[in-house]
Amino acid sequence: MGNALELQDVGRRFGALHAVKGVSLKVPPGQRHAILGPNGAGKTTLFNLVCGDFPPTSGQIIAFGEDLTRRPALHRARIGIGRTYQTSLLFTGLSVLDNLLVAIRGARKGRFSMLPSGAGGEDVTRARELAERVRLAHRADAEVATLSHGQRRQLELGMALACQPRLLMLDEPAAGLSPAERPELNQMLKDLPRDITLILIEHDMDVALPISDMVTVMKDGEIVVQETPDKITSNPVVNRIYLGQGHG
Numbered sequence: 001m002g003n004a005l006e007l008q009d010v011g012r013r014f015g016a017l018h019a020v021k022g023v024s025l026k027v028p029p030g031q032r033h034a035i036l037g038p039n040g041a042g043k044t045t046l047f048n049l050v051c052g053d054f055p056p057t058s059g060q061i062i063a064f065g066e067d068l069t070r071r072p073a074l075h076r077a078r079i080g081i082g083r084t085y086q087t088s089l090l091f092t093g094l095s096v097l098d099n100l101l102v103a104i105r106g107a108r109k110g111r112f113s114m115l116p117s118g119a120g121g122e123d124v125t126r127a128r129e130l131a132e133r134v135r136l137a138h139r140a141d142a143e144v145a146t147l148s149h150g151q152r153r154q155l156e157l158g159m160a161l162a163c164q165p166r167l168l169m170l171d172e173p174a175a176g177l178s179p180a181e182r183p184e185l186n187q188m189l190k191d192l193p194r195d196i197t198l199i200l201i202e203h204d205m206d207v208a209l210p211i212s213d214m215v216t217v218m219k220d221g222e223i224v225v226q227e228t229p230d231k232i233t234s235n236p237v238v239n240r241i242y243l244g245q246g247h248g
């Protein structure tokens with residue numbers, strides 16, 4: 001089997017703005033790959049391209065040997081590409097369990113089925129398993145509105161896991177977490193089985209570096225550095241980017 005994900009010279013323009021420029025990237029199966037870079041570097045746009053929110057204006061996107069460049073988002077979910085969003089997309093008026101049920105049914109049918117009532121017992125069992133996996137079993141019946149920020153991030157991870165992803169893409173999973181909430185998230189990320197390939201966007205090096213095997217740094221739509229995590233903090237280009245301007 002080839003790479004979990006391969007990008008060949010991928011670009012995306014929004015009118016005059018060249019948000020992603022000629023990005024080529026190979027992510028082998030099982031790798032933990034972090035994407036760093038300042039605000040506006042094109043990180044989220046790259047995720048949106050891989051997940052099929054919109055097509056690239058140039059280049060090719062291949063996952064698990066299949067050319068996805070022109071395939072719809074739905075198809076990508078079906079072949080096991082799961083993601084979380086930088087901004088939360090939870091149903092705050094529903095319980096933890098019901099959010100997970102929506103995600104489970106959505107993954108199966110390829111579309112969101114809003115009403116959790118009448119869900120089969122099997123789905124409920126799976127939802128409870130997912131709640132446990134993201135350490136929210138004790139909050140399963142709580143309304144999302146009552147969860148802490150960190151617990152919401154955990155739930156988002158649970159929802160992304162509902163489609164049983166082979167490739168999981170997390171957009172700043174630690175954003176907005178308090179220092180006290182981070183270890184729980186770090187542990188959950190570490191605990192993900194290696195049959196899931198993980199790509200995560202993360203501003204916080206303390207979160208990104210300990211779990212990643214490879215780090216890609218983007219700036220102005222381009223890849224500027226690709227290094228193993230042990231070498232990244234001493235890389236002069238990375239230091240210039242991270243010391244030169246604020247991030248977060």
Ligand SMILES: Nc1ncnc2c1ncn2[C@@H]1O[C@H](COP(=O)(O)OP(=O)(O)OP(=O)(O)O)[C@@H](O)[C@H]1O
Nearest residue numbers: 014017019037038039040041042043044045046086
């Ligand atoms: N749908 C869109 N339409 C127009 N411009 C867009 C769109 N999405 C992103 N952009 C622009 O593309 C550039 C890259 O944005 P992107 O969100 O990918 O950056 P990012 O690296 O994720 O930044 P951040 O760290 O702030 O999340 C920005 O200038 C942004 O304004």
Ligand SMILES: [Mg+2]
Nearest residue numbers: 043044045086
């Ligand atoms: Mg972003």
